[in-house]
Amino acid sequence: xxxxxxxxxxxxxxxxxxxxxxxxxxxxxxxxxxxxxxxxxxxxxxxxxxxxxxxxxxxxxxxxxxxxxxxxxxxxxxxxxxxxxxxxxxxxxxxxxxxxxxxxxxxxxxxxxxxxxxxxxxxxxxxxxxxxxxxxxxxxxxxxxxxxxxxxxxxxxxxxxxxxxxxxxxxxxxxxxxxxxxxxxxxxxxxxxxxxxxxxxx
Numbered sequence: 001x002x003x004x005x006x007x008x009x010x011x012x013x014x015x016x017x018x019x020x021x022x023x024x025x026x027x028x029x030x031x032x033x034x035x036x037x038x039x040x041x042x043x044x045x046x047x048x049x050x051x052x053x054x055x056x057x058x059x060x061x062x063x064x065x066x067x068x069x070x071x072x073x074x075x076x077x078x079x080x081x082x083x084x085x086x087x088x089x090x091x092x093x094x095x096x097x098x099x100x101x102x103x104x105x106x107x108x109x110x111x112x113x114x115x116x117x118x119x120x121x122x123x124x125x126x127x128x129x130x131x132x133x134x135x136x137x138x139x140x141x142x143x144x145x146x147x148x149x150x151x152x153x154x155x156x157x158x159x160x161x162x163x164x165x166x167x168x169x170x171x172x173x174x175x176x177x178x179x180x181x182x183x184x185x186x187x188x189x190x191x192x193x194x195x196x197x198x199x200x201x202x
Contacts, residue, residue, distance in 0.1 A: 040065060041073045041082075048083050048094045051182040053108030055091040106155045107172060108179075115140055116148045117176075117183060120157070121190055123166050124173055131164065 043063055048054060054062075060070040074094065077083045085094045088109040095105055110116040118138045122129050131149065135142045152158035157172070159165045166172055173194065176183060180191040 040069065041077055044070075044073055044077060045082055045096075049096050050179070052095045052100060052179065053093045053105070053112045054182075055088070055093050055112070058112075059094065103156065103168065104171065104175065107157050107168075108175060110148075110152060110155065110157060111172075111175060111183065111187075113148075115144060116152060118186065119145065119148060119152070119164075120166065120172055121176070121186055123158075123164060124169060124176075124190065125193070127165065127169075128163065134164070 040063070044059060047059060047063060051058070051062075056070065056074070059065075059074070060067060063070075065073070074083070074085075078085065081097055083094050084097045085092050086105055086109075088106075091109070093105070093109050093112070095108070100108065111120065115138060119134055122134055122137055126133075129137075131145050132142055135145045138145070149158060149160060149164060153160050156167055159167055173190075176187045177191045177194050180187040
């Protein structure tokens with residue numbers, strides 16, 4: 001692929017997300033006369049709106065931006081109160097301002113990680129699944145499941161009082177279904193099953 005084609009693909013990606021950002025209620029014009037900068041910022045706003053909880057590197061890579069460019073625009077947007085962020089271990093995750101509760105932000109951070117997301121998906125489908133069954137389903141070791149279970153418990157996403165139980169399964173299901181496209185095939189499959197998972201049982 002030539003440099004010109006890469007640049008053309010980058011502009012197309014930015015335009016796609018910039019349309020979402022400019023149309024959203026949280027989009028802001030920079031007012032500095034820099035059209036390309038405004039496009040990049042609108043693209044970031046649109047991307048964060050459809051991929052809440054994304055971290056710095058994912059935003060940079062998915063939008064084909066440079067490291068310094070991404071940092072500059074994220075700081076600009078944060079100063080304009082268009083996005084907000086929170087530290088999540090080694091990551092800084094980004095969210096639309098005021099859209100998510102503290103619990104939802106923490107939950108989205110874990111749902112952006114493959115193994116914790118797999119654990120939540122499995123527990124939504126089979127609430128009584130055991131730790132060893134989770135390890136087998138996810139293709140990871142039992143200590144890995146135990147490690148993430150401890151983190152999820154600390155984040156108040158999971159209870160280990162009597163086996164593994166999700167604390168707010170309805171909220172987790174809504175987040176997974178609403179942003180299924182940004183989580184990948186496993187969440188998309190769950191979204192297709194959502195009607196069967198939510199039942200009224202008087």
